[in-house]
Amino acid sequence: MLKKSGNEINISVLEEVYDYLSPGNHVISAYLLVDGLRTSKKDYLTSLNSMIKEKKTSLDESTDLDRSQKKKVASALDKVKAYLSEKFKADSTRTVIIFASTDGFWKEIRLPFILRSRIVIDPKPYIQSLRAYLKNYKSYGILLIDREKAQIYSAYLSEIREYLATFISDVPPRVNYRSQSVLREKKILSRHDEKLHHFFKTINDRTLELFREGKFDYLILAGRNAIVSGFNNYLHSYLQSKYIGKIDAGPDSSINLIKSKAMDIIDLYELKNKNKLIDDLIDEYNPNGLGVLGIDAVIKALIRDQIRILIYDKNFSHTGYVCRNCNYLSTSPIESCPYCDGKLVYYNEIVDEIIENALDQGCEIVDIEENERYKKAGSIGAVLRYMYER
Numbered sequence: 001m002l003k004k005s006g007n008e009i010n011i012s013v014l015e016e017v018y019d020y021l022s023p024g025n026h027v028i029s030a031y032l033l034v035d036g037l038r039t040s041k042k043d044y045l046t047s048l049n050s051m052i053k054e055k056k057t058s059l060d061e062s063t064d065l066d067r068s069q070k071k072k073v074a075s076a077l078d079k080v081k082a083y084l085s086e087k088f089k090a091d092s093t094r095t096v097i098i099f100a101s102t103d104g105f106w107k108e109i110r111l112p113f114i115l116r117s118r119i120v121i122d123p124k125p126y127i128q129s130l131r132a133y134l135k136n137y138k139s140y141g142i143l144l145i146d147r148e149k150a151q152i153y154s155a156y157l158s159e160i161r162e163y164l165a166t167f168i169s170d171v172p173p174r175v176n177y178r179s180q181s182v183l184r185e186k187k188i189l190s191r192h193d194e195k196l197h198h199f200f201k202t203i204n205d206r207t208l209e210l211f212r213e214g215k216f217d218y219l220i221l222a223g224r225n226a227i228v229s230g231f232n233n234y235l236h237s238y239l240q241s242k243y244i245g246k247i248d249a250g251p252d253s254s255i256n257l258i259k260s261k262a263m264d265i266i267d268l269y270e271l272k273n274k275n276k277l278i279d280d281l282i283d284e285y286n287p288n289g290l291g292v293l294g295i296d297a298v299i300k301a302l303i304r305d306q307i308r309i310l311i312y313d314k315n316f317s318h319t320g321y322v323c324r325n326c327n328y329l330s331t332s333p334i335e336s337c338p339y340c341d342g343k344l345v346y347y348n349e350i351v352d353e354i355i356e357n358a359l360d361q362g363c364e365i366v367d368i369e370e371n372e373r374y375k376k377a378g379s380i381g382a383v384l385r386y387m388y389e390r
């Protein structure tokens with residue numbers, strides 16, 4: 001079983017942030033990279049303080065806000081600063097986001113991946129790159145089947161997210177066959193089978209509908225072995241290709257038990273997929289010119305807007321230089337930016353810059369952990385949209 005990071009994203013908090021609307025108020029969205037492998041508390045607080053200072057200066061100069069609004073925003077900024085410096089402990093969190101509004105709305109989200117540190121002050125929460133990153137996470141349908149009843153749930157971001165539907169069969173309750181003649185028993189049994197056949201067909205149709213509505217990407221079956229394998233024969237070929245595993249569970253199994261077994265199947269499935277992607281990148285895409293390996297090749301491909309999937313080791317960190325004007329990246333020092341002639345500034349960490357730029361370009365982001373083969377190949381790479389003549 002894979003270890004859990006302890007900072008799974010709480011979906012209801014996420015939805016509250018997505019839905020937040022309070023006209024006339026301002027929201028501070030403070031993103032802070034706190035990953036212990038890349039930065040120290042002292043360094044991230046220094047970076048936080050300079051971001052806050054900068055925001056306060058431009059707040060003073062702003063003509064869009066009146067004095068009372070400015071005062072409220074400044075006090076919310078102070079609250080964010082006080083919380084992060086005095087109360088917050090990073091633990092295994094890689095990026096923390098605080099959403100704080102001038103009407104008292106306060107949400108903290110801890111992410112198991114890195115995003116660029118920044119503070120945005122807007123009438124709405126700034127969620128663009130967060131949303132883009134989370135789009136990479138798949139959702140899983142968990143179909144729990146019994147002879148009379150079937151239920152389907154969806155799981156997303158390590159949480160049972162949503163109850164989708166219940167299907168009920170009109171199969172009559174079990175009959176005490178022993179007290180009946182053999183002939184009659186056969187008759188009832190076949191009627192029973194027919195009902196079950198009908199029920200399985202209904203479950204398949206309804207599940208297929210949910211899949212077509214985009215309610216889940218992959219499917220897990222749960223139930224007693226005999227029932228699940230019986231139902232498997234009814235599964236539509238589309239669903240068959242999305243089926244990733246089964247859970248042995250009785251009709252009364254608790255949702256927590258099913259959830260924990262589902263998470264094991266999901267973790268294993270995702271790990272297998274990611275490892276395969278890395279093997280394909282190293283063995284096929286890279287030799288064929290449809291993939292790149294190593295930070296310099298990735299930066300080059302990023303500048304050419306060539307990346308389809310960016311794949312990086314969560315623990316990979318690299319220093320570099322970033323153009324002040326246009327965000328041009330380089331791992332080695334250069335006089336001036338080749339695009340805009342701007343000045344390049346030294347960064348302790350540029351992997352978060354690479355990820356943000358890739359998100360801006362609409363790339364898929366895949367993060368991996370503990371793949372030795374990938375570490376040897378450079379810990380970062382990409383599958384490209386098209387081949388480039390080298």
Ligand SMILES: [Zn+2]
Binds near residue numbers: 326328341342
């Ligand atoms: Zn530049």
